[in-house]
Amino acid sequence: GQQVMQIPQYQHVQEGEDFTTYCNSSTTLSNIQWYKQRPGGHPVFLIQLVKSGEVKKQKRLTFQFGEAKKNSSLHITATQTTDVGTYFCAGQKTNAGKSTFGDGTTLTVKP
Amino acid sequence: DGGITQSPKYLFRKEGQNVTLSCEQNLNHDAMYWYRQDPGQGLRLIYYSQIVNDFQKGDIAEGYSVSREKKESFPLTVTSAQKNPTAFYLCASSTPEGGRRSYNEQFFGPGTRLTVL
Numbered sequence: 001g002q003q004v005m006q007i008p009q010y011q012h013v014q015e016g017e018d019f020t021t022y023c024n025s026s027t028t029l030s031n032i033q034w035y036k037q038r039p040g041g042h043p044v045f046l047i048q049l050v051k052s053g054e055v056k057k058q059k060r061l062t063f064q065f066g067e068a069k070k071n072s073s074l075h076i077t078a079t080q081t082t083d084v085g086t087y088f089c090a091g092q093k094t095n096a097g098k099s100t101f102g103d104g105t106t107l108t109v110k111p
Numbered sequence: 112d113g114g115i116t117q118s119p120k121y122l123f124r125k126e127g128q129n130v131t132l133s134c135e136q137n138l139n140h141d142a143m144y145w146y147r148q149d150p151g152q153g154l155r156l157i158y159y160s161q162i163v164n165d166f167q168k169g170d171i172a173e174g175y176s177v178s179r180e181k182k183e184s185f186p187l188t189v190t191s192a193q194k195n196p197t198a199f200y201l202c203a204s205s206t207p208e209g210g211r212r213s214y215n216e217q218f219f220g221p222g223t224r225l226t227v228l
Binding site: 006009030031033035041042043044045048088090092094095097098099100101102103104 | 142154155161167201215217218221
């Protein structure tokens, strides 16, 4: 079945440092979504990427979708304490009716 | 105020008892999902439903059952056959696009933390 691997599992940074999490699928995806889950909370949708090679930005967050539509990354520039949480990617295949989530990357930010 | 509700937030049950977790949405979404989250293991799909009166097994359906009699509701029953039921359970909903070839973002409920004693 489809597998979505996400690395690293944990990342500890000093406030102001950059952060990147990577997502790799065993199969070609129709789209990929990114979610953020704050400690004790539920996942909240951040963005969806659909096109090959697509790059989208949300303030300090940059999302990329690979040319082969099998990998993606989320990069945060100059992290802040409000960025703490677990970031999940979720890959979807055409006609699958469901997404497969990566195991997430948990970010902690030291002030 | 649209959204997804799950109740209760915390639930305790004795081993061997079945328990039903509720999930209600007023977003008019066609698709609904149940996930289980354990520490360090991300979200694992239990069951999903793309339309009323139809549902499919996810990756870890054993020991669970669902029903989808109404568009707004997708209750999950954790049966006594589930060997390790203590976990955080999340319900989500979504809308299809492209003639159901793909789905838009998922909206999650606040979750239910089930502890089996």
